[in-house]
Amino acid sequence: MTIEALAATLRETLRPDQVLTDRQQLRTYECDGLTHYRVIPGIVVFPRTADECADVVRACVAAGVPFVARGSGTGLSGGALPHADGALIVTSQLRSIVEVAPEDERAVVEPGVINLQVSRVANPHGYYYAPDPSSQQICSIGGNVAENSGGAHCLKYGFTTNHVTGVQIVTPDGDLVRLGGRTPDAPGYDLLGAFVGSEGTLGIATEVTVRLTRLPETVRTLLAAFPGTDQAGVATSAIIAAGVVPAAVEMMDALAIEAAEAAVHCGYPEGAGAVLIVELDGPQAEVEAQFTAVEDFCRQHGAFEIRIAADDAERALFWKGRKSAFAAVGRISPDYIVQDGVIPRTALPQVLTRIGEIAAEHGIRVANVFHAGDGNLHPLVLFDETVTGQAERAETVSGAILDICVQHGGSITGEHGVGIDKAKHLPRMYSEDDLDTMQLVRCAFDPRGLANPGKVFPTPRLCGEVPGRRKGAHPLQEAGVAEVF
Amino acid sequence: MTIEALAATLRETLRPDQVLTDRQQLRTYECDGLTHYRVIPGIVVFPRTADECADVVRACVAAGVPFVARGSGTGLSGGALPHADGALIVTSQLRSIVEVAPEDERAVVEPGVINLQVSRVANPHGYYYAPDPSSQQICSIGGNVAENSGGAHCLKYGFTTNHVTGVQIVTPDGDLVRLGGRTPDAPGYDLLGAFVGSEGTLGIATEVTVRLTRLPETVRTLLAAFPGTDQAGVATSAIIAAGVVPAAVEMMDALAIEAAEAAVHCGYPEGAGAVLIVELDGPQAEVEAQFTAVEDFCRQHGAFEIRIAADDAERALFWKGRKSAFAAVGRISPDYIVQDGVIPRTALPQVLTRIGEIAAEHGIRVANVFHAGDGNLHPLVLFDETVTGQAERAETVSGAILDICVQHGGSITGEHGVGIDKAKHLPRMYSEDDLDTMQLVRCAFDPRGLANPGKVFPTPRLCGEVPGRRKGAHPLQEAGVAEVF
Known part of the structure; x- marks a missing residue:
């Protein structure tokens, strides 16, 4: 059955504005937050209830049409990238x-x-x-x-x-x-x-x-400026090793600070090679005691300036630089890749050094803005697409960063997911048997392979194939990706 | 292939003391902590490495022999109950x-x-x-x-x-x-x-x-005596609702206290209808502040005596009564069922009242010893098997308690598992579609149905059967249970 037939079926029960098939309207949904993959979906549907959502899925199954769910479309790994011959099921009307x-x-x-x-x-x-x-x-x-x-x-x-x-x-x-x-x-x-x-x-x-x-009784936030990421990394480890669990420990390196200053004028200390934002929350008595300890650890490990937020306004300013950093990087580079990897916290200094070395070898700049407390790195790999070869070199550096994470006992994604972007990297972490085991579960739920095909797994396989992987289509083909920007 | 052939295969690669087939030796393993189900296993095997464990499982698969894993055999739901025609794989040699x-x-x-x-x-x-x-x-x-x-x-x-x-x-x-x-x-x-x-x-x-x-910087423990479980339940809710998360909040009712006193002479306050043991741990500053709040909540909600452990010895004494309670109940009743259910904490008073009513209706005593803080009940349903009809009435009360838990939005097990004991109760919580979905995953891992068959799921089904359940053998038959005590 075709998309047109599916559309006709859905229009029998849903309101006209719940089913989009106009190509201009469909284009709105061609990507999520990972904008360099774009696919125009076959059809977009907006169920208003759980039962309607089930009806839409059953109609897809009956028509043999793959389907992809989409929330707000802010994902950074292309998990909600549509299928060219499939339905995009958008949950924005399920908002009670x-x-x-x-x-x-x-x-x-x-x-x-x-x-x-x-x-x-x-x-x-x-x-x-x-x-x-x-x-x-x-x-x-x-x-x-x-x-x-x-x-x-x-x-x-x-x-x-x-x-x-x-x-x-x-x-x-x-x-x-x-x-x-x-x-x-x-x-x-x-x-x-x-x-x-x-x-x-x-x-x-x-x-x-x-x-x-x-809600915590108290929240206290400090901003500590260090000469470089090494010192900030060691301070992070020292805080955690002492048994203090801050609500957040965020790090930005010099390049990320530069971008944030250019964009939102957050006024971080001059000359900082790295800043840490450390936030503690909880009962007043606990927070006060631990806050002093955090300050001491920062100073012991080289912080040359520490600012303590006096009120909510100052706290918001500390966070403004951090929260705007991803977007702010657009001020200092026309293009960039947001990478997402995890390492054991104790490996922060050596991993950041190694990332710097690899970036230098390839003539690529990397800005680091990340969740230092749980070792969740977000290297921003900067490049200019108009300069021949830079995009490829940025991609090489970005992939090498994941290798470094895995070599240090970490993971290829911390919080952005695998989606379409990292499916090819999954074998860096998992053996064929590991992936087969996941595939068994996928097939238990979805024997027809209609639910978000081409995502997460590196090599598409039909359920029912005997273990032993098919050297088949690239995941992008499976997902129906027509254009890669 | 028979158990004898499997034994011969295993003896080719394992040492003689790793394979038991002597009936007297096998009898040691006839039950776990749920002693009223007993099955003598077909064979018992003790792998010493992961590779040996994999070899044993592969030998079982080749022979079509079901296998059950066993650790120390302390489980309370019969999860490690052996299969009469199967292998029991004991992990006690994997102890590095x-x-x-x-x-x-x-x-x-x-x-x-x-x-x-x-x-x-x-x-x-x-x-x-x-x-x-x-x-x-x-x-x-x-x-x-x-x-x-x-x-x-x-x-x-x-x-x-x-x-x-x-x-x-x-x-x-x-x-x-x-x-x-x-x-x-x-x-x-x-x-x-x-x-x-x-x-x-x-x-x-x-x-x-x-x-x-x-390890926490500080641990502080108090014992509060209340007129009854209602007051102790309300005090528990008040502590949690205030945002304090104690390390533990344990409750014992009058009958449980009586049993503990008889067994270990823990010296709890006279005349208590219920006691709470509340333990706080964490940074000194936090614990001190919160400990005072906990004391206040206990007094406000009817505690007539509060003891604060002065040292580790007194703390150990508070816990001795609690930790010995299950076994201690043997002092006041020849037989008992340890039940395990969960309810929302806020429903504690009404659920305990209802349990008391049902027990009274059936002329059965129920002692309550449990994790009040997370609503995880452990009603001990007392009976005397030599009195005609008491075992059946105890079983009725025990089942009714699970219904009460589910009616209040809770669960049929908190921490003891489903095993053989509660498989029949799973439909109280899950629809057929829910159970089918779990079954799909089980079959993805274990299409032959050899891994601990007859446990967890209420109705045994062959993988590959179309959804729609077989009105088949009782789970006990599937598990090869020969004798039910």
Whole structure:
């Protein structure tokens, strides 16, 4: 069956504005936050209820049409990149707050609800939703679940997977199923855990039960300027090794600071080779005691200036530089790759040194802005596409950075997911048997391979193939990618 | 192939003392901590390495013989109950501490390592392993992983699943595969999360990487005596609602106190209808401030006596009554069922009242000893098997308690697992579609159904059967249970 026939089927039950097939309108959805992959979807559908979402999936299954779910489209690994011959199922009409239950520390929301909105409705009860991706003003809870999103404060509070206790999903067969619930650690397999971070390959969340976290009694924030990233890295390790768990420990290097100053004039200390933003939250008594310890560690390890936020305004200014840094890099480079890797915290100094060496060897600049506390690096690899060969060299450096992360016992992604961008890198971490095992689970949920095909796994395979991988199409072909920018 | 042929195959490569087939020796392994189900295994095998474990599983697959893994055999849901025509693979020879890496807050151990041993080797570095089942002096890490074990301090620190970052497993096909690793939240599906708590149905762990937790600066413990469980329940809710997260909040009711006094003379306050043990740990400054708040909440909600442990000896005495309570109940009743259910904390008073009513209706006594802080109940249903009808009435009350838990939005097990004991209760929580989805994953790992068959799922089904359940054998038959005591 064709996309046209699917459109006709869907238009029988849905309102006209819930089904887009006009090519100009479809183009709006050609990419997510990873803008160098673009694919115009075959059709875009906006279900308004879980049942409608299940109906849409069942119609796709009946038509043999692949489908991709999309929240706000802010993902950075191309997880929501559409399929050229497929349906893009957008959850933006599923935006109800179903329930706020502070007495059980839970909220129940639909997947299109914006991350920050959960905190807004919980705040009057003294609670908030802890995972805070930098895009939290616009990204959706459903997308957060798909990518197991992190954020600056995940050092202390954990990732999305630690804050979701239950979901209702549409399986790739079109069944509505509940995984987990209100209480943690339900009996049976923890399929909720497997679903969170499965990047749309195991189904589409239609309702999410999240844990609410008590607003802290106190928040204190300092900005410490160091001569370089080595000293800032050692200070980070010292803080954590002392048993202090700050809410956030964020690092920016000189190039990232330069970009942030150019963009938002955040006024960080002059001459800093690196800054750390350290935030502590919790009971007043604890925070005061630990804050002094953090200050001491920073000074002992070479901080030449420490500023303590006197009020919310100054705290916001510290964060402004950090939160704007990704976008700000556009001020100092026409093009850049946002990389995302993880290393053991203790390896920070040697890994940052090695990244610098590799960048220099290739004549490429790398700015570092990252979650130092949990070793989640975000090297920004700068290049100019109009200079012949720079894009390729930037890609080489970007890939080499992942190798360094894996060599140091780390991971090829911390919080941005695998999506289309890193599928090819998965074998750097996993053996064929490891990947086969994941593939078995994918096929258990999706024997037809219609749910977000071409994402996450390096080599597309038909379910039912005997183990032993097909030397087949590139994942980009499988995803129907027509143009690569 | 017969068990005899399997034994012959295994004896070709293993030492004689690694393979037991003598019926008297086999009888040692006829049950785990759930002693009223007993099955003599067909053969018992003791692999000494991961490779040997994989070889044993492959030999079982080749012979078509089902296999069950067993750690220390302390489980309370019969998860390690042997199969009469199967192999019992005991991990007690896999007992190496592979690595202790305090700088990365990790330890790597083999599955037969005793829970408490991990803390012993971590302590000199200032760390410990947080999950603390009451059986921690004897239970194994592999068993903890299989059952996703909890313990008194899981209120603050989380369950086993929150402290395991990687495993090497033998899949039911006999492949050695790694799930997760040293860094948290690896890319791809979180199959580590699905494996933890899968009760031996998805494979056998042969190496476990655990998170180490910094030893707290301070620990303070109080014992508060209340007129009854209502007041103690409300006090528990008030403590948590105030944003205080104690390391543990444990409750015992009058009958449990009576049993503990008879057994270990713990000297709890006279006339208490309920006691709470509240333990706070963390930085000195935080603990002091919060400890005062906890005391105040207890008094406000009816505590008539509060004792604060002056030293480690007194702290140990508070805990002695609690930790001995399960066994102590043997002093006041010849037989009893240890139940395990979860409810939202806020429902504690009404659920305990309802349990009391149901017990009275059936003329059965129920003692309550439990993790009040996370609503994890452990009602001990007392009976005398020699009195006609009492065992049946106790079973009725025990089942009714689970219904009450589910009706209040809770769960049929908190930390003891499903095993053989609660398989029949799983449909109280899950729809057929939910169970089918789990079954798909089981079949993805274990298409032959050889890994711990008859456990966890209520109705045994062959993989490849179309959805729609077979009205078939009782799970006990599937597990080859010959005698039910």
